[in-house]
Amino acid sequence: MAGGLGVDKLTKMLDRLGRWAVAGVAEFGFGAALVGESVFWLAMGRKRRQPVRLGPVVAQAMEIGIGALPIVTVLSGTIGIMLAIQGVYSLKLFGAESRVTLGVAMSTVREFAPLITGILVAGRSGSALAARLGTMRINQEIDALTVMGVSPVRFLVVPALVAMMVMLPCLTLWADLVGLFTAGLYIAPQLGSTMGAYVNEVTSLVQMNDMLHGLAKSVIFSVLITIVGVVNGASVSGGAEGVGHMTTRSVVHAISAIVITDMIFVFMVTR
């Protein structure tokens, strides 16, 4: 009897695991299809008489970029100082603190600026996108677009995607600058050098390659944030409560996707 129960439980668990896996794969497929469809509308929209319009793209870009500027500035500045303090401290142990600029510059440009910016934008704009689409869905606005013959992907997803793909690298670039600058504010006096000398050192150390490494990641993050937001927003069911649930889920998923993708990217590119 107990054995029977155990098997029963196991079957149920496997069943749940199976469903969960199927749902996960379906969601992944939906995301991939969204990317494909977005590219299609970008390329073919005009021919189909459904062009992607610039107005909404600019509006979204403003909302994503300008809106995030203060918080990105504050956090990347803070992280610059933090990295500088830790760098000077740990390198002092080897008496190698003169090399601190290299470590700080590399970790800011290649890692921290894109990562922090991505996480911030996921929390700010990815969640907003999920909430907006979720609300539109339960309000039947998405259905309304569809039956009007207006593709919701073209009308809602593509502008957000393009705006995100432009603004996230821009914000990352800004975070690079701010982070490096604030790091210098700590490092220069510690090394008994000047801000001018620090800037010279940074510009000679940071290669184009390093900048591109960070920016390429931020482009990937921008796609992840948008698609995760859209997938979660489009899957909302069950009223306002459902919107809240999916919004939270979208932030958690987007940040997880960013961190994991970052690791994979670094593993593939840096070795």
Next chain:
Amino acid sequence: MSRSSQSVAHSVEVIDLNTHYGDRQILHNVSLEVKQGEIMVIMGGSGSGKTTLLNHLLGLMPPTSGTVRILDQDLGRLTPLERQKLRTRTGVAFQSGALFSSMSIGDNIALPLREHTDLDPTTIGIMTRLKLEVVSLAGFENLKPAELSGGMIKRAALARAIVMDPEVLFCDEPSAGLDPVVASSIDDLILRLRDAMGMSIVVVTHDLDSTFKIADRICVLDKGKVLALDTVEAIRASTDTRIQNLLNRRTEEAEPDPDAYLRRLLGDTSTPPDGTPRT
């Protein structure tokens, strides 16, 4: 039920439609057709499958089997481009209005024109205001949907639905949630639209008064089956007890199958009752 080629052009034609949600069958062999210039009301109690049927008509959901033809085009066989074209010839007013909350009423109504025509902004403005006049909402174009009352939202939704001068108009519960006077004014509006623009109109509702007021023909849905499909007079005169129950707002009969009742009580859900609403 042979359906040989008929000379009458049907605006909407549904043939042997079946639908399932999971294992549960919702619609059973639903067939109906709407003639040019006719107001067809699809009526039924809550859970009878009205919304599901409407979603099929709008092409928002593929059926398990069966055919939906809108303006002589088979929804199941259209290319995306043909579907897009067809959708500019139909209009839909959703139950909640489904107005875009971030846009003003005017922008909402102008949206189909902006997306599907090359008209200049002045013309679009004029056509938008024209439709607002038709639904008696002149002067409200700059308000946001949140600033309108329930009846006004339904009117605005109708204005948006007819802005492209569609040949077929679908209305989901046009009078639900409105007080009787406002509901009746929406009914008048629907009648006026048909008379002025000659469009075929499909209305989905559970409201009896509204049904009898506007319908040319009524399709009574019950548990996913077409119980009756006839003119208003014929439906009124019907001797079918199920129809009479519906018309007199009598609640449905008791459990016909005591075994099934017992099984449900015992928690045996392996044989769910087809199409019965879960309340």
